[in-house]
Amino acid sequence: QQPVQSPQAVILREGEDAVINCSSSKALYSVHWYRQKHGEAPVFLMILLKGGEQKGHDKISASFNEKKQQSSLYLTASQLSYSGTYFCGTESRDSWGKFQFGAGTQVVVTP
Amino acid sequence: DAGVTQSPTHLIKTRGQQVTLRCSPKSGHDTVSWYQQALGQGPQFIFQYYEEEERQRGNFPDRFSGHQFPNYSSELNVNALLLGDSALYLCASTWRGLAYYEQYFGPGTRLTVT
Numbered sequence: 001q002q003p004v005q006s007p008q009a010v011i012l013r014e015g016e017d018a019v020i021n022c023s024s025s026k027a028l029y030s031v032h033w034y035r036q037k038h039g040e041a042p043v044f045l046m047i048l049l050k051g052g053e054q055k056g057h058d059k060i061s062a063s064f065n066e067k068k069q070q071s072s073l074y075l076t077a078s079q080l081s082y083s084g085t086y087f088c089g090t091e092s093r094d095s096w097g098k099f100q101f102g103a104g105t106q107v108v109v110t111p
Numbered sequence: 112d113a114g115v116t117q118s119p120t121h122l123i124k125t126r127g128q129q130v131t132l133r134c135s136p137k138s139g140h141d142t143v144s145w146y147q148q149a150l151g152q153g154p155q156f157i158f159q160y161y162e163e164e165e166r167q168r169g170n171f172p173d174r175f176s177g178h179q180f181p182n183y184s185s186e187l188n189v190n191a192l193l194l195g196d197s198a199l200y201l202c203a204s205t206w207r208g209l210a211y212y213e214q215y216f217g218p219g220t221r222l223t224v225t
Contacts, residue, residue: 002153011150032214034216037218040218041201041217041219042154042201042216043216043223044213044214045215047211047212047213049211066151073154087153087154089154095167096140096161097144097159097161097166097167098156098157098167098168098169099144099154099156099214100157101146101153101155102153103152103153104152104153106160
């Protein structure tokens, strides 16, 4: 079952922060985060495997609440290069290797 | 180090025809997954190959089939093409460590069915 992402879109000024949420109705084994720019392939940002664990990629970090089957991606002090569509990909415990992607969150960072 | 490569880049086919898409995984990656991405949507999982076998499959009809070769490269075959099969087809390869793994996507093949 496809994870639910929110918000659908967000517009930021450079330097502002944003949070993107991803929730699943299934017990998850992992959550992956990707960024896709227009006309390009999704780029792997990070993977979260354990409950509550945070990962970082530059000023982008994420958390995974295993009990709630939710993950959040934090964009801190956003840069113009952060613009793109962010997808969470989830892997459930009963379907290891079978990734389900959310519909995506479009992020636009303006000067 | 070359990343995931896919061929062809673009393809135009007629309804009812058959198509084969190819993927070479990133060096050291032994698992290949295929996804279909419609415009404005997230990637939809088609299937995953590991050790030349289909390990997982998404909700796609049997018209979609695949193959993995001993060198880990892979093919996606779609028979009896429908207009709705028009999409970006992404291949992704996975590296798995003991407690960590990453999935890398190729640039995709844009398939247009007329």
